[in-house]
Amino acid sequence: MHSPLTRRGFLATGSGLAAATVLPGLSGCSALTGADSDPDTLVVHSQLGTSAPGSPTYLAALDRFRKENPGLKVKNLINGDDLAQVYETSRLARKEPDVVMVNLYDKTLAWTDVGATVDVKGYLDDWGLRDRVLPQALAEWTDAKGRVRAFPYFATNWPIAFNRALLDRAGVDAIPTTGDELIAAARKLRAKGIAPVTVGGNDWTGQKLLAQIIQTFLTEEEAKHAYSTGDFGSRGAREGIEYFVTLRDAGVFADKAQGLIADTMFTQFNTGAAAIESAMSSALAKVPPTVARHTEVGGWPLTGGAVHDKPTILRTYTLIGFWISPNGTKKIDAVEKFLRFMYRPDTVSRFIKESGRDMALRSDTLSTDFPLVAAAQRLGSTVSQALLPDVYVPPAAAQPLITATSTSFTRGTNAAKVRAVLETAYRSA
Numbered sequence: 001m002h003s004p005l006t007r008r009g010f011l012a013t014g015s016g017l018a019a020a021t022v023l024p025g026l027s028g029c030s031a032l033t034g035a036d037s038d039p040d041t042l043v044v045h046s047q048l049g050t051s052a053p054g055s056p057t058y059l060a061a062l063d064r065f066r067k068e069n070p071g072l073k074v075k076n077l078i079n080g081d082d083l084a085q086v087y088e089t090s091r092l093a094r095k096e097p098d099v100v101m102v103n104l105y106d107k108t109l110a111w112t113d114v115g116a117t118v119d120v121k122g123y124l125d126d127w128g129l130r131d132r133v134l135p136q137a138l139a140e141w142t143d144a145k146g147r148v149r150a151f152p153y154f155a156t157n158w159p160i161a162f163n164r165a166l167l168d169r170a171g172v173d174a175i176p177t178t179g180d181e182l183i184a185a186a187r188k189l190r191a192k193g194i195a196p197v198t199v200g201g202n203d204w205t206g207q208k209l210l211a212q213i214i215q216t217f218l219t220e221e222e223a224k225h226a227y228s229t230g231d232f233g234s235r236g237a238r239e240g241i242e243y244f245v246t247l248r249d250a251g252v253f254a255d256k257a258q259g260l261i262a263d264t265m266f267t268q269f270n271t272g273a274a275a276i277e278s279a280m281s282s283a284l285a286k287v288p289p290t291v292a293r294h295t296e297v298g299g300w301p302l303t304g305g306a307v308h309d310k311p312t313i314l315r316t317y318t319l320i321g322f323w324i325s326p327n328g329t330k331k332i333d334a335v336e337k338f339l340r341f342m343y344r345p346d347t348v349s350r351f352i353k354e355s356g357r358d359m360a361l362r363s364d365t366l367s368t369d370f371p372l373v374a375a376a377q378r379l380g381s382t383v384s385q386a387l388l389p390d391v392y393v394p395p396a397a398a399q400p401l402i403t404a405t406s407t408s409f410t411r412g413t414n415a416a417k418v419r420a421v422l423e424t425a426y427r428s429a
Contacts, residue, residue, distance in 0.1 A: 041073040042334045043327075045087055046101035047320070049078035053282035054154070054355040061350070065341050072334055084108055091116050091325065098328035099335060104141065104149060104318035105390045106398040112149045117323040119147035127336055132343050137317035137360035140391060150321030151339055152360035154351075156281040157376040158208070158314035159383070165294035166194050166275040175296060177311050179243065179303035183250040189275050190251060198265045198274035201257035201409030203402060205265055208388065209278045209300075210405050212314055213247070214240035215386040216306045227389035230397065230426025232419045236307070241422075242415045243303055249411055258409040280314075284372035285356030297375045299383035308384035313376075316388040317360040400425035 048058040062074055077097055079086050084107040090096040100117065102108055111117040121142075124130050129151070130138070137152040162175050170189045176182040186196035200206045215223050217236035226237050247253070254260065254274055268274035270287055277283075278300070287295060299311025322342065328335050341347060349365040351357040356370030358377065367373040393401065404421040407413055 039331055040071060041075055042331060042338055043075045043077065043097040044099045044101065045077040045083065045097035047080060047083055048101065049076060053285055054351055054357050057351050057354045061347055065338065069337055072337065088116065096325045096327050098325055098331050099338065100323040100325060101320050102323065103320055106395050109391065109395050111323065112143060112147055117325055118329060120151055120324055121148040124148055124151065127340060129343050132361050134317060134360055134362060140317045141321060150323040152317055152321050154320035155317040155358040155360040156319050157358055158278065158280045159297040159376045159379060160300050161269065161277050161279045161284065161372065162296050162298065163272065163275045163291060163294055164296055166272060170194060175298055176301045178301050179247060182247065182252055182301045186250065186252045195254040195268060195274035197252050197276040198254045198268040199257050199278060200260050200262040200265045202259050202406045203261045205262045205278065206409055207401055207405040208314060210244060210408055211389050212300055212312055212386045213244045216240050216243050216302060219307055220387050223387040224392055228392040230423050232422050238419065241418050245415045245418060248409065253409060258406045281356065281358045281373050281376060284376060285370045287372055292372050295372060297372055297379065310382065310384040312386040313379065313383045314388045315385055318391060397426045
């Protein structure tokens with residue numbers, strides 16, 4: 001995969017970012033003062049610490065780690081969606097944090113290749129932690145050159161959630177498992193003033209669902225080819241796009257889906273305004289009990305000729321990993337203590353029990369206090385798995401694909417136009 005974030009590109013991108021002395025969302029200090037040269041201070045940069053799912057458990061884990069290691073201080077930096085940008089800026093100044101907790105997507109795909117973070121394979125083996133990692137997780141975090149980009153940590157199941165109470169109110173007798181059943185259900189729901197499938201057609205949630213539907217007629221290898229090259233001209237890709245367009249123009253998706261975002265989607269489902277959503281584990285954990293008790297999870301409905309034999313879901317093991325920076329290698333003893341602590345079975349179990357997180361590590365613990373998360377974990381072979389395209393999409397194409405997704409969810413955009421905007425997203429990649 002060609003990455004646009006070459007060493008020269010990385011520097012060019014960051015030089016513009018570095019002009020800001022303080023970047024939005026950074027907790028406690030600016031990006032350029034994130035590092036701490038004190039060998040007894042470990043600097044961790046994370047998206048956990050505010051409202052992100054798992055934040056209370058993470059902060060409690062930091063407190064326990066500090067108590068168990070009284071001679072080692074931990075400075076916690078917090079960012080939201082701009083974490084990758086903030087980290088790159090601090091790396092350009094050689095003041096980056098020691099450990100970064102972020103997912104494998106978009107900008108981060110290039111970090112190991114350009115030296116912004118280091119290959120952790122040797123540390124994983126030297127510290128005896130490889131056996132703690134699920135094999136599929138290790139495979140997803142390993143790049144084409146055999147380097148392990150980060151220590152895997154959070155994973156996610158990504159099923160379809162169906163509010164049975166709303167379906168029943170509309171006279172839908174069973175969870176739709178085919179495209180025709182989904183279209184029929186959508187008509188009945190609309191007749192009752194209920195949005196059928198809510199989706200963030202203007203952000204990552206819509207991009208993932210679109211990719212999932214296109215894969216109705218694609219094998220895993222064909223999907224990898226399409227999303228790594230931007231070639232959606234194969235018969236299977238064209239049929240998948242046509243299936244999406246058929247569903248969209250039949251009114252399956254919420255009105256004006258092309259302008260909705262994830263927060264809108266979650267709100268519509270969690271308040272009972274919409275009957276169906278594509279929801280990852282962290283979203284399922286936040287469904288209120290009044291809605292969760294009437295909700296079932298399953299897969300996306302198929303249609304005739306599909307390559308899958310069961311409705312599809314997405315799964316990924318690349319939601320959050322622990323990346324080690326060049327600065328972190330200078331404090332590797334402290335980093336080792338921190339990673340060993342975070343990989344401990346008791347720490348992992350608390351994320352599962354307290355936060356409803358799926359993990360990329362081995363554990364017998366179930367999310368019993370989060371019934372929809374646990375139900376998704378139990379789906380097993382009752383569903384088929386589509387490919388999450390994140391690690392195959394070139395970083396330069398990631399954001400253009402969001403724009404293409406919005407166009408695709410706009411009713412009246414024909415299949416040829418959808419294919420054209422998807423392929424155009426790759427022209428700069």
